[in-house]
Structures are given as C-alpha cells and as structure tokens.
Amino acid sequence: MEPSNFPRKRFFSLPVDSGGKATEFRPLSISSPQMLAFHLAWLSLFSCFFSTFSIPPLLPIIRRDLHLTNTDVGTAGIAAFIGSIFSRIFMGPVCDLLGPRVASSTLSFLTAPVVLATAFVSSPTSFIVVRFLQGFCLANFVANQFWMSCMFSSNIVGLANGVAAGWANVGAGVAQLVMPSLYSLVNSLNVPETRAWRIIFVVPAIFQAVTAILVLAYGQDLPSGNFRDRQQSSHKLQKENFATVFFHGLLNYRGWILGLAYGFSFGVEMTTDNIIAVYFYDRFGVSLEVAGTIAACFGMANLFSRPIGGIFSDKMAERFGMRGRLWGLWAVQTAAGVLCVVLGRVNSLWGSVAVMCLFSVFVQAASGLTFGVVPFVSKRSLGMIAGMTGSGGTVGAVVNQMLFFSGDKFSKQTSISLMGVTMIACTLPVTLIYFPQWGGMFCFPSLDPSTAREDDYSLLGWE
Structure with a gap:
C-alpha cells in the first residue's frame, strides 16, 4: 500500500518490508507503530466482545426478572447478531476511506452508552432492542483485522490477524467468568437481585469508552502515518468514494465464499458463546457460577486457538502457497464440524466439557485460517472484503x-449436533476459491504472478 522506496531503518525498531510493514511479530513489544497498533487493536476489540457477551451469563437472572420466554431470549440473541451484520458491512468501506483508528474509536464511543442502557431495560421489547444495538459493538472486528493487514507483511499477516482477533475474542470468555462474579459480589452487599445485575453493566461501558480514548490518542493507521495524511498526498485516493470501494468488494466472489465459511466458524462460535452457559445450567444442573466458568473455557481458548489458526495458515502458505492456506482452512473447519456433532451426543458432564474444549480449539482456529486468506483478496477494497x-x-x-x-x-443437544452437520456442509465451497496467480485447492495458477493485477487480488503485492 506504500511506495517501494519507503524508508526502513530510519523510523522502525522492527524489521520491515519495502512498504514499512513489520516482517516480525513480537507480542511482548509495544514499539510504535506496528506493535502499539496491535495492542490497541486487540484491547479495543476485547472490550467490545466483553460488552456484547456480558448478558448471556446473566440470562438465568435477567429472564426471571423481566419474565422472558425462550422465544424472547432467542429473539434477543438474533437481534444482537443482526445488528452486527449491517454494522460490519458498513464498517468495511469506512475503514477503507477513513482508516481503522478513527473507525474503531468512533464506534466504541457511540456504543458505550448502549451497553450502559442495559441497566435500564424493563420489558422483553426493550431487552431485544438493547441486544440489537449492542451487536454494533462487534463491527470493531473489521477495523481490528484491517489494521493488522496494514501493519504486518505477508509472511506473518495470518499470525498477526489471528492473535489480534484471538486475544480480543477472549473478552467473550472473560465476560462469562467476570459478570456472574460481579453479580454475586454486588448481591452479597444486600443489593436486591433485580438491582444487582443492572448495576454491574457500568463496568463494560466504562471499559469500552476508555479503550476508545486510547486508540484515538495513541493509534496510527499505517506505518507511514494516518489515512488523513495519506489522502492529502494522494490524488488517486481523493477520487475514491464509498460506492466505488463498496461495489468493488461486493462483486468479488471470493469474499462471499469466505463470508460463508466464516459464518460457520465464527458464527458457530458466537452461537455457542450465546447458549453454552444456559446449556450446562439447564442440562446438567450446575450452578450459575459453574456454568459461567465452563462457558468461559470455551471463549478464553481464543487466547491460543485462533492464533494457532493464523500460524498454521502462514506455515501452510510458506510450504504450499495459497493452496496451503485453503486446504488448511477446509480441513480444520471440517474437523470442528465433526466435534460439534459429537458435543451434542455426549451425555456426561465431564465428557461434554472435554469435547467442548477440543471443539473450541478447532472452531476458533478455523476463524484464524479464514482471515489468513482475507488480506490477499483485494487491495482496493480490503475493508469491504x-x-x-x-x-x-x-x-x-x-x-x-x-x-x-x-x-x-x-x-x-440435538440443535448443537445439527449445527455441526451444517458446518461441515457449508465449508465445502472453499474448494471453489481460485486465484489466477496462486491457484486453488485443486488447480494450479493460470497467470504469472509478475503479471497479476495487484489491485484485484493482493493487498500486499509482489515485492
């Protein structure tokens, strides 16, 4: 994305390529701009996941207080996901035009009051509306992945994307663990149950606002500076508009297939985050705290499982090129589908916990593998893809x-198994993805990489 004569050693403490993107990933470093952007990106998205999934572990209490039916709970879960759908689509072109820093911080600022508003819901309808608006928080994921693709080179972009999203997704697991504990603490202070669960929503709201301030104050869009500076110096970028970026991405069929694959990796993960605590609470009769702890194990596996997917994608690419990335995605996600089927068939508590933990590793790794492919689909419309x-x-x-x-x-339990079967079937279209300069799962390249159109296929170019 940057000129080939981009300065290297003058500005950076990390080794970089000709575009200023880091060629090494050092997660314990906070060197600016690459590693600082990494830490700001995952922490900001972590707060958004924490906010969005702060409700599910408290559902046994909330549904009793608000007199929610199973249909109300299911509708609220759907509403949260629908809010995320439209906001993520819109977030892509916003990142393409304004940069991930402004897009991320603005979204977090706008949705923090919605999180706080959870404390004031009083009916099933208001609960569903708040869940819908909370879903907008998850659009921050697009800025997270866009930012990492701007800062890290092709040899480690899968790893960077995987760790940034994986560590952030742990926020869902931490919410499953922390929110019931906060509720118990407040309730133990003689605060009525109907008030105790409301008070604790001030915690995710403040957390999200603080991370937004950090991103805006210390973040940088690109190795060379911010998008605003680049737009002022680039006549070509000034001509770009929302519609151009939007339709250029929308017409790329690879984006649709990757969206389907991600729908049955991360989509399955989100569904599981939404129902797993109540599943163990209802089916095995464990306490609210124990159910939350078990559910936390599923979400917190992202600490290592999604990064493993990113590493695996990069290693497969190192040995087999793009074909390796695609084969790795298909194999890992299919295995996750099989484990999901098994999870619904296990009848013992500890057997279910063991299968759930193994399932979490594979389904989250599949998400990392998906975003090991995304940065190579389109340079012009990376955010849209x-x-x-x-x-x-x-x-x-x-x-x-x-x-x-x-x-x-x-x-x-039957629903979980059926979800696994659907997951296996919806992973098959990955076999149809083909890049003229890299090939596909069953096909070799038809173009010389040196003649391939960079704008159509690769964010990173051929250096």
Whole structure:
C-alpha cells in the first residue's frame, strides 16, 4: 500500500518490508507503530466482545426478572447478531476511506452508552432492542483485522490477524467468568437481585469508552502515518468514494465464499458463546457460577486457538502457497464440524466439557485460517472484503440461532449436533476459491504472478 522506496531503518525498531510493514511479530513489544497498533487493536476489540457477551451469563437472572420466554431470549440473541451484520458491512468501506483508528474509536464511543442502557431495560421489547444495538459493538472486528493487514507483511499477516482477533475474542470468555462474579459480589452487599445485575453493566461501558480514548490518542493507521495524511498526498485516493470501494468488494466472489465459511466458524462460535452457559445450567444442573466458568473455557481458548489458526495458515502458505492456506482452512473447519456433532451426543458432564474444549480449539482456529486468506483478496477494497467476511460470521450466527436455538422445536443437544452437520456442509465451497496467480485447492495458477493485477487480488503485492 506504500511506495517501494519507503524508508526502513530510519523510523522502525522492527524489521520491515519495502512498504514499512513489520516482517516480525513480537507480542511482548509495544514499539510504535506496528506493535502499539496491535495492542490497541486487540484491547479495543476485547472490550467490545466483553460488552456484547456480558448478558448471556446473566440470562438465568435477567429472564426471571423481566419474565422472558425462550422465544424472547432467542429473539434477543438474533437481534444482537443482526445488528452486527449491517454494522460490519458498513464498517468495511469506512475503514477503507477513513482508516481503522478513527473507525474503531468512533464506534466504541457511540456504543458505550448502549451497553450502559442495559441497566435500564424493563420489558422483553426493550431487552431485544438493547441486544440489537449492542451487536454494533462487534463491527470493531473489521477495523481490528484491517489494521493488522496494514501493519504486518505477508509472511506473518495470518499470525498477526489471528492473535489480534484471538486475544480480543477472549473478552467473550472473560465476560462469562467476570459478570456472574460481579453479580454475586454486588448481591452479597444486600443489593436486591433485580438491582444487582443492572448495576454491574457500568463496568463494560466504562471499559469500552476508555479503550476508545486510547486508540484515538495513541493509534496510527499505517506505518507511514494516518489515512488523513495519506489522502492529502494522494490524488488517486481523493477520487475514491464509498460506492466505488463498496461495489468493488461486493462483486468479488471470493469474499462471499469466505463470508460463508466464516459464518460457520465464527458464527458457530458466537452461537455457542450465546447458549453454552444456559446449556450446562439447564442440562446438567450446575450452578450459575459453574456454568459461567465452563462457558468461559470455551471463549478464553481464543487466547491460543485462533492464533494457532493464523500460524498454521502462514506455515501452510510458506510450504504450499495459497493452496496451503485453503486446504488448511477446509480441513480444520471440517474437523470442528465433526466435534460439534459429537458435543451434542455426549451425555456426561465431564465428557461434554472435554469435547467442548477440543471443539473450541478447532472452531476458533478455523476463524484464524479464514482471515489468513482475507488480506490477499483485494487491495482496493480490503475493508469491504473484511467486512463481508466478518458479516458472514454474524449471518451464520443468526441462521444457527433461528434454525436451532429459537423456541422449543429441538432440544439443545440435538440443535448443537445439527449445527455441526451444517458446518461441515457449508465449508465445502472453499474448494471453489481460485486465484489466477496462486491457484486453488485443486488447480494450479493460470497467470504469472509478475503479471497479476495487484489491485484485484493482493493487498500486499509482489515485492
């Protein structure tokens, strides 16, 4: 994205390529701009996941206080995912035009009051509306992945994307663990149950606002500076507009397939985050705190499982090129589908916990593998492709929630197994992805890489 004569050693403490993107990933470093951007990106998205998934572990309390039916709970879950769908699609072109820093901080500022508003819901309708608006928080994921693709080179972009999103997704698991504990603490201070669960929503709201301030104050869009500076110096970029970026990405079929695949990796993960605590609470009769702890294990596996997917994608690419990335994605996601089927068939508590933990590793790694492919689809519309793929995740969550977890048509264990079968089937279209300069799963390249159109296919170019 930067000129080939981009200065290297003058400005950076990390080794960089000709575009200023880091060629090494050092997660314990906070060197500016690459590693500082990494830490700001994952922490900001972490706060958004924490906010969005702060409600599910408290559902046994909230549904009793608000007199929610199973249909109300299912509708609220769907509403949260629908809010995420449209906001992620919109977030892509915003990142393309304004940069990830402004896009991320603005979204977090706008949605923090919505999180706080959870404390004031008083009916099933207001609960569903708040859940819908909370779903907008998750659009920050698009800015997260866009930012990492701007800062890290092709040899480690899968790793950077995987760790940034994986560490951020841990926020869902931490919410499952922390929110019930906060509730118990406040309730132990003789605060009535109906008030205790409301008070604690000040915590995710403040956390999200603080991370937004940090991103705006210390973040940088690109190795060379911010998008605003680049736009002022580039006549070509000044001509770009929302519609151009939007339709250029929308017409790329690879984005649609990756969106479908992500719908049944991250979409399945979000659905599981939404129902897993209640599943163990209802089916095995464990306490609210124990159910939250078990559910936290699923979400917190992102600390290492999604990064493993990114590493695996980069290693497969190092040995087999783009074909390796695609084969790795298909194999890992199919294995995750099989484990999801098994999870619904296990009848013992500890057996279910063990299968759930293994399932979490594979389904989250599949998400990392998906975004190991995304940065190579389009240079001009990277944000749009990331937005389409990310939206696919929430579309998948909506589909799963509507088909399997709304109402009482299926038992939860049967629904989980059916979700696994659907996951296996919807991973098959990955076999259709083809890049003329890199090939596909079953096809060799048809173009010389040196003649391929960079604007159409690669963010990173051929250096």
